[in-house]
Amino acid sequence: MTKAEDKLTSLDDEIISPNGPEGGEAHESESALALILRTFLENKLAIIGLALVVGMAIFCFIGPLLYHTNQVSTTYAINLPPGKGHPLGTDENGRDVLGRLMVGGQSSLEIGLAVAIIATLFGVIWGAIAGYVGGKVDSVMMRIVDVFLSIPSLFLLIFLAAAFTPNIVILVLILSFISWLSPSRLVRGEALSLRVREYVKAVKIMGGGPTRIVVRHIIPNTIGTIAVNATFQIADAILVLATLSYLGLGLPPPAASWGEMLSNGVNYIYDGYWWLIYPAGFAIIITVIAFNFIGDALRDSLEVRLQKR
Structure with missing residues (x-):
């Protein structure tokens, strides 16, 4: 390693916050992190959101290990009301609704998390490059974003979902394709500000x-924006997946999802079979609200940190 590379590495290690070398001591970073954590934990809605997300994850992934049901074969015990043996009744194919709610939640949470990771990662890289390089490169890259944003997302989703045979991988790619636009614009705005810092x-x-600057300084100093956006991305992906499943463009049978359960239950809305609709709808609402609580709390915590600078 040359002396110049040595100095660069040393400078990289010193710069750990947007305040630059003069404000980037390790203890200040730790204090900022402690401030963010304390502010987050003082937010009652954040605690409720975390508890709901953890509870939903336990319900969906550990629940089926304790509550065994057959979600593949159909039976003659169709549309049974909640009772002994079936706490939430059975659906139109005789499958246990509680068990299906658990299994459906797995795909919803997995797809939501995967979409958030992929869309955020791609959007961050795109936005960081556009914001740092600037000029014609920035103009071209952001016009591409504007073109995709000008297309109604629901129309694009329906077109892509109809054009490809839906499975978990395809749905993740489709949802990621329309979800990276928002983080790219947010990070691009941050990069435009950060690139002129001392x-x-x-x-x-x-x-x-440029690669070192973008990877070691621009992207790490937008981590707050990235974290907040990622939580909202999960909630949005779950909601959009439910919409696609409701329209019959989600995972094909016998795979389960909350949106698919809602879609099937609507056929019996006037027959009094409330257990075919309310549990899935309630699960979607609770999960989306929980992630929104977490995102709002993260945003408030980061704003407190900025005010303390």
Whole structure:
């Protein structure tokens, strides 16, 4: 390693916050992290959101290990009301609704988390490059984003879902395709501000290239925006997946999802079979609200940190 590379690495280690070298001591970073954590934990809605998400994850992934049901074969015990042996009754195919709620939640949470990771990762890279490079590159990259944003998302979703045979991988890719646009715009805005900071200029003077600056400084200093957006991305993906499943463009049978359960239950809305509709609808609402609580609390915590600078 050359002396110049040595100095760059040392400078990278010193710059751990947007305040630059003069404000980037380790103890300050720890204090900022402690402030964010304390503010987050003081938010009652954040605690409720965390509890709901953890509870839903336990319900969906551990529940089926304790409550065994057959979610593949149909039976003659169709549309049974809640009672002994079936706490939430059975559906139109005789499958246990409680068990199906658990299994359906697995796919909903898995797809929501996968979409949030992929869309956020791609959007962050796209936005960071566009914001840092600027000029014509930024203009072209953001016009591409604008073009996709101008297309009604529901129309695009229906078209893509109808064009490809839905499965978990395809749905993740489709939802990610329309979800990366928002984080790219957010990170691009942050990058435009960060690229003129003193510590970025110092890295340039030391010979640091664009890749090092984007990876080591621009992206890490947008982590707050990224974290907040990711929580909302999960909630949005779960909601959009439910919409696609409701329209019959979700996972094919016998795979289960909350949206598919709602879609099937609507056929019996006037027959009094409330257990075919309310449990799935309640699960979707609770999960989306929980992630929104967490996202709002993260945003408030980061705003407190910025005010304390």
